[in-house]
């Protein structure tokens with residue numbers, strides 16, 4: 001949602017799980033007056049719920065929002081981790097009392113498929129002080145860091161579920177940052193991944209946001225689920241340019257068509273009054289004009305999505321606002337302008353989700369006296385147009401804000417309204433639309449070509465002024481809390497923070513670094529990203545990577561690219577799928593304001609003195625290349641060697657017992673892959689195979705995974721953080737006199 005002044009007033013949210021637990025609101029709850037006459041009279045007049053539920057709704061809005069999270073990642077990984085929560089954490093949290101009060105353990109959100117989403121209510125103090133919850137907290141923090149858990153508001157998990165994405169779908173997420181829904185879309189695209197290997201889906205998730213800073217948050221987020229099928233762009237969704245793709249013609253030639261999408265998510269900027277349980281500034285500053293002012297942008301974004309959708313394709317339009325002007329009015333206007341679309345009856349889907357139907361009547365209301373905050377309802381557009389309201393106010397609202405004459409024919413009751421009192425959640429709106437008629441001709445030889453050209457030529461002055469263009473309009477949105485290290489991500493230089501942009505740190509020839517607005521004049525600020533350049537499949541560096549890791553000839557070597565204009569394999573090599581490759585090859589990266597594509601698989605590793613630098617496989621890249629690795633060249637480890645590798649950075653080969661000692665000593669210096677079969681070591685058990693990258697130096701060998709991933713693995717296996725970083729952390733805590741976070745490792 002776009003930040004309104006109400007949200008600007010709310011305190012800066014932090015990057016920690018416990019910062020949003022119930023108790024941190026206690027002070028605020030006492031200070032904030034959680035009453036707003038204008039809010040109440042507006043929504044009571046709209047009859048959004050029966051009169052006798054009104055107090056229930058308000059009371060729920062006054063309660064802190066429960067903490068919710070989703071077990072993420074591929075289906076197999078998620079199922080395994082979910083079992084750990086269910087069978088290990090929940091029982092250990094089942095009999096916890098804190099300061100004389102019993103605290104309930106997390107419970108599964110009933111409507112979320114396969115029980116993969118959870119919610120719990122626990123105060124910050126209990127989370128920090130109760131040993132049981134503290135351990136659970138560590139588990140959540142590390143698993144979130146490595147992408148296995150996504151902290152996300154319950155209702156925000158809904159839109160991707162209704163989109164029903166499959167691995168071959170071309171999916172567009174029009175307003176995607178900070179990216180919690182994009183992560184869900186990617187997971188659906190990767191439904192065929194296994195615990196150890198990532199599939200290369202034929203489809204695509206194109207995640208877009210008009211706010212450049214926020215696209216970097218999105219990239220940071222989605223790096224947790226590396227995908228060769230992801231692209232991130234930074235454009236105004238209401239004016240998204242056509243993407244050109246070649247298609248085969250009957251006479252054996254090719255022609256350029258516009259890429260059309262199977263699934264589009266329009267999680268549009270909105271006034272966000274459904275988030276009042278966490279964004280308490282809204283209580284004070286809420287105004288009817290917040291939603292009124294966004295209606296036109298919302299319609300234009302939905303309209304653009306409709307233009308980009310294939311026949312039988314599906315759009316989910318969603319907001320975290322209760323306001324019909326931002327919801328049913330937008331959907332009605334879009335349906336009346338696009339007769340080939342209809343609302344889908346999704347009542348059989350997610351049967352446990354308590355929902356209310358969309359509205360079929362509403363009365364837009366405008367503020368006629370800002371000083372005295374006086375609202376005036378206008379039952380019809382004509383009454384508003386002929387009223388004494390001043391012209392600038394009249395210009396803000398179009399006829400489409402009012403219910404259309406054919407309102408009863410549009411099936412608006414098929415929309416979903418979610419209210420906080422129904423199932424202890426935030427407020428939310430979802431509409432599912434499908435194109436039933438024929439899609440417009442996507443050939444770029446006709447109308448489309450003109451459209452594409454027109455899109456490029458919209459003069460700057462005529463473009464919508466995006467609320468998000470304002471300098472402080474970032475990072476305080478509905479789902480911002482999912483970014484655990486948001487402050488770092490925001491303040492850091494974009495290129496350094498962007499895992500897809502490491503090569504940006506290298507000097508770039510001036511002529512090739514694009515500055516200022518791109519041709520289409522979209523997106524805010526300058527566009528400084530480097531272009532992606534494909535390596536030739538016989539590039540010597542690529543060939544040496546493939547040889548080193550014994551990749552077979554099925555490896556899509558022609559889909560490997562680097563991020564520098566000269567096309568040199570300087571530092572990182574990325575992999576994209578065929579569709580992303582086609583898009584990159586046929587569209588100007590600058591025109592698309594392409595901020596990220598694919599996933600990094602190999603990275604340069606400086607070797608010791610006298611030795612030549614080599615490329616190594618990255619932790620996030622390994623699941624992608626694993627299906628192409630000759631199994632005979634994968635080393636075999638065991639639970640004991642794994643523990644040693646977790647405990648120290650670069651243990652000497654002589655530290656290990658046989659047989660791993662011999663394996664490590666025999667390995668040539670450089671990048672290797674080790675397979676750890678399921679096993680047991682004392683109380684620690686590995687229930688499924690693990691495959692990890694290592695680097696063999698002259699006489700030592702080290703695990704090449706991010707230190708947070710290492711801590712998460714340690715916590716998962718041994719119930720404590722045995723890594724060097726974890727030990728240091730505990731030593732510091734002991735020095736300060738605070739109890740250490742973990743219990744003693746089960747030895748073995």
Ligand SMILES: C[S@@+](CC[C@H](N)C(=O)[O-])C[C@H]1O[C@@H](n2cnc3c(N)ncnc32)[C@H](O)[C@@H]1O
Pocket residue numbers: 001002156174175176177178179180181182208209210211214235236237238267268269270297466467468477478479
């Ligand atoms: C509700 S938030 C999206 C939340 C996101 N879908 C998620 O689940 O993490 C709305 C987003 O729309 C973006 N936005 C605002 N105007 C836009 C426009 N014209 N085109 C594209 N994005 C826009 C904002 O920057 C904001 O990130």
